[in-house]
Amino acid sequence: MKRRSLFLISAMVFGFAFLYVPIISLIVYSFNKSKLVTVWAGFSTQWYGALLQNDQILQAAWISLRIATLNATVAMALGTIAGFVLARFKRFRGRTLFTGLVTAPLVMPEVITGLSLLLLFVALESIIGWPSGRGFATITIAHITFSLAYVAVIVQSRLADMDESIEEAALDLGARPLKIFFMITLPIIAPALVAGWLLAFTLSLDDLVIASFVSGPGSSTLPMVIFSKVRLGVSPEINALATILVALVAVGTIIAGVAMLRSQKVRERDVQMAAADN
Amino acid sequence: MASSTTFSTFEPWKDPAEKPYVCIDRVTKKFGDFVAVNDISLDIYRKELFCLLGASGCGKSTLLRMLAGFEEASSGRILIDGMDMAEIPPYERPVNMMFQSYALFPHMNVSQNVSFGLKQEKLTGQVIKTRVEEMLELVKLTQFAKRKPHQLSGGQRQRVALARSLIKRPKLLLLDEPLAALDKKLREHTQFELMNIQEQLGVTFIVVTHDQQEAMTLATRIGVMEEGYIAQVGTPTEIYEFPGSRFVADFIGSVNSFEGRITVDEPDHVIIRMLDQDVDIFVDHGVSASPNARVWAAIRPEKIHISRTDPGQARNVIRGKVKEIAYMGDFSIYLVELAGGRTVRVTQPNLRRGDPERITWDEQVFLHWLPSSIVVLTE
Numbered sequence: 001m002k003r004r005s006l007f008l009i010s011a012m013v014f015g016f017a018f019l020y021v022p023i024i025s026l027i028v029y030s031f032n033k034s035k036l037v038t039v040w041a042g043f044s045t046q047w048y049g050a051l052l053q054n055d056q057i058l059q060a061a062w063i064s065l066r067i068a069t070l071n072a073t074v075a076m077a078l079g080t081i082a083g084f085v086l087a088r089f090k091r092f093r094g095r096t097l098f099t100g101l102v103t104a105p106l107v108m109p110e111v112i113t114g115l116s117l118l119l120l121f122v123a124l125e126s127i128i129g130w131p132s133g134r135g136f137a138t139i140t141i142a143h144i145t146f147s148l149a150y151v152a153v154i155v156q157s158r159l160a161d162m163d164e165s166i167e168e169a170a171l172d173l174g175a176r177p178l179k180i181f182f183m184i185t186l187p188i189i190a191p192a193l194v195a196g197w198l199l200a201f202t203l204s205l206d207d208l209v210i211a212s213f214v215s216g217p218g219s220s221t222l223p224m225v226i227f228s229k230v231r232l233g234v235s236p237e238i239n240a241l242a243t244i245l246v247a248l249v250a251v252g253t254i255i256a257g258v259a260m261l262r263s264q265k266v267r268e269r270d271v272q273m274a275a276a277d278n
Numbered sequence: 279m280a281s282s283t284t285f286s287t288f289e290p291w292k293d294p295a296e297k298p299y300v301c302i303d304r305v306t307k308k309f310g311d312f313v314a315v316n317d318i319s320l321d322i323y324r325k326e327l328f329c330l331l332g333a334s335g336c337g338k339s340t341l342l343r344m345l346a347g348f349e350e351a352s353s354g355r356i357l358i359d360g361m362d363m364a365e366i367p368p369y370e371r372p373v374n375m376m377f378q379s380y381a382l383f384p385h386m387n388v389s390q391n392v393s394f395g396l397k398q399e400k401l402t403g404q405v406i407k408t409r410v411e412e413m414l415e416l417v418k419l420t421q422f423a424k425r426k427p428h429q430l431s432g433g434q435r436q437r438v439a440l441a442r443s444l445i446k447r448p449k450l451l452l453l454d455e456p457l458a459a460l461d462k463k464l465r466e467h468t469q470f471e472l473m474n475i476q477e478q479l480g481v482t483f484i485v486v487t488h489d490q491q492e493a494m495t496l497a498t499r500i501g502v503m504e505e506g507y508i509a510q511v512g513t514p515t516e517i518y519e520f521p522g523s524r525f526v527a528d529f530i531g532s533v534n535s536f537e538g539r540i541t542v543d544e545p546d547h548v549i550i551r552m553l554d555q556d557v558d559i560f561v562d563h564g565v566s567a568s569p570n571a572r573v574w575a576a577i578r579p580e581k582i583h584i585s586r587t588d589p590g591q592a593r594n595v596i597r598g599k600v601k602e603i604a605y606m607g608d609f610s611i612y613l614v615e616l617a618g619g620r621t622v623r624v625t626q627p628n629l630r631r632g633d634p635e636r637i638t639w640d641e642q643v644f645l646h647w648l649p650s651s652i653v654v655l656t657e
Contacts, residue, residue, distance in 0.1 A: 163379050163381060165377045165378075165379050165381040166381045166382075166383060166384075168346075168348055168368070168375075168377070168381065169375070169377055169381035169382075169383075169442075170383070170394065171348075171367075171368045171369050172346055172347075172368050172369070172373075172374055172375045172443075173369075173374065173394050173395035173398060173442070173443075173446065174369045174370075174395055174398035174399065174446070175369060175394070175398050176369055184383060187385045188383075188384060188385060267428065270426070270428055270429040271428060271429070273429065
């Protein structure tokens with residue numbers, strides 16, 4: 001048997017440690033009895049209980065979830081339209097400009113995006129009186145503006161892979177363009193829409209910078225609350241909260257992975273069956 | 279199936295009273311500066327199986343897509359059954375198309391794919407069901423009705439695509455390289471199935487292909503295309519035996535062409551002097567070429583006889599040496615080197631097994647042919 005080199009093994013250990021030691025220590029300390037984060041005083045789940053009593057955190061989580069859901073849904077719809085235009089309209093006046101405008105938020109520093117949106121909202125309020133003050137609505141709008149770009153890029157690349165003659169075939173068989181979009185194109189690119197929705201949801205859920213610019217009193221999102229709490233010192237409650245979030249993400253990823261693996265296996269079996277039939 | 283007899287008498291293009299079903303009238307298509315289809319005029323008649331044959335990029339697919347309505351002609355008119363198609367979108371044309379990629383709807387099963395076209399019309403569910411069942415029976419896919427496209431083999435997918443494009447009973451079916459994705463054995467089998475179905479349903483087919491064998495087998499007439507032009511239109515026999523240009527002669531099958539000069543020009547025969555050989559070619563029909571014009575005498579490899587002994591004729595004979603032999607099973611290809619160094623391709627059927635008399639490498643041979651076997655080309 002070939003011996004693995006010591007270098008490779010230590011590189012792997014160091015790499016994984018680099019990625020996961022912080023998270024593991026966070027999880028371990030969330031079960032700490034002591035109020036001091038750095039001193040271990042025995043196992044306890046008391047901070048999880050305290051978390052459920054903390055209205056401020058619960059409320060922020062609820063706001064974050066609502067914003068993320070609304071943002072993901074609207075961004076998916078608008079991003080799909082933008083992606084469709086980018087993929088299907090080969091040549092039109094200002095195509096390059098449009099592409100640039102759609103994808104600019106991907107590379108724009110968040111501080112700039114946040115600041116410019118804040119200035120826009122303030123200006124709008126003084127001109128047309130809407131939005132009156134900043135809060136839930138302005139955070140949602142701000143999130144949509146940048147997550148839309150991600151959805152558009154995902155949808156565009158999926159459409160670019162799709163055989164265009166499938167749409168032509170539907171056209172040839174007597175279906176009108178709008179019907180084709182809903183009956184043929186959308187079902188085929190549905191996985192891209194789901195991916196776009198999930199990405200938009202995640203982006204919104206963990207955005208701190210932009211939300212800080214455009215939020216108002218009483219509309220602090222979860223990342224904002226966590227950040228402001230940590231500035232006053234890390235509390236074990238936050239560790240518990242973070243552990244829950246890590247667990248949710250891990251479970252979600254595992255489910256998605258298993259589902260993908262299974263559908264791929266089914267597909268491979270089908271293809272083999274088809275080949276055997278012939 | 280009485281195809282051989284009906285095909286020999288099915289020649290609507292010779293009947294002046296017959297109206298063309300598809301009329302392509304001086305159609306040009308440009309993409310920017312590139313001229314994909316250049317001033318093509320073509321009449322195609324009811325129940326024809328017309329093949330557009332050409333190398334890739336010759337404009338044949340663009341022409342087909344204009345008929346389907348996916349591309350707009352830059353100039354010229356397309357009439358189907360006497361109606362100008364210019365303003366009519368693809369979903370209202372009396373035409374269906376079978377795509378090269380098959381373009382099956384991946385999220386629908388076979389019967390949903392096939393019924394898609396009917397569902398766009400105002401038909402009752404029962405009618406749709408019956409017609410889909412009929413169609414699946416025609417293409418022998420009844421037992422696969424519930425399968426998704428990715429669960430089918432290439433040949434089955436091809437039949438789904440065909441069924442889907444025929445379900446609306448179009449008068450005209452456009453087929454873009456319908457057999458290109460199939461392997462050789464399956465392709466031959468499917469060619470005959472396609473002809474059967476076309477005859478059973480009486481649909482006019484326009485097939486785009488780059489495969490000359492396929493075109494020869496399928497077509498009532500072939501239109502050979504080259505760089506956006508139609509080089510020649512004719513029956514497979516006409517195209518093969520009487521090619522109109524060197525391009526067509528070269529493109530369909532293989533051909534030996536000898537450059538020469540006409541020395542005797544009579545209404546019933548001509549004699550051509552070969553440029554690089556000390557040989558006269560006697561042709562038993564008149565030729566419309568200006569005297570002293572450069573001409574090419576073209577002859578198919580299977581029409582040349584090869585023998586060891588001098589056939590004892592003054593004309594239509596060349597000496598050479600066998601340079602290469604390729605054994606193909608049913609026939610052999612001989613490459614014979616002439617005095618000037620150029621080679622002539624000759625094919626001979628292998629009539630006897632293990633023929634002890636057969637000609638082998640490096641033998642001196644005589645090549646000779648009948649005066650009627652030569653086609654004289656001027657360009």
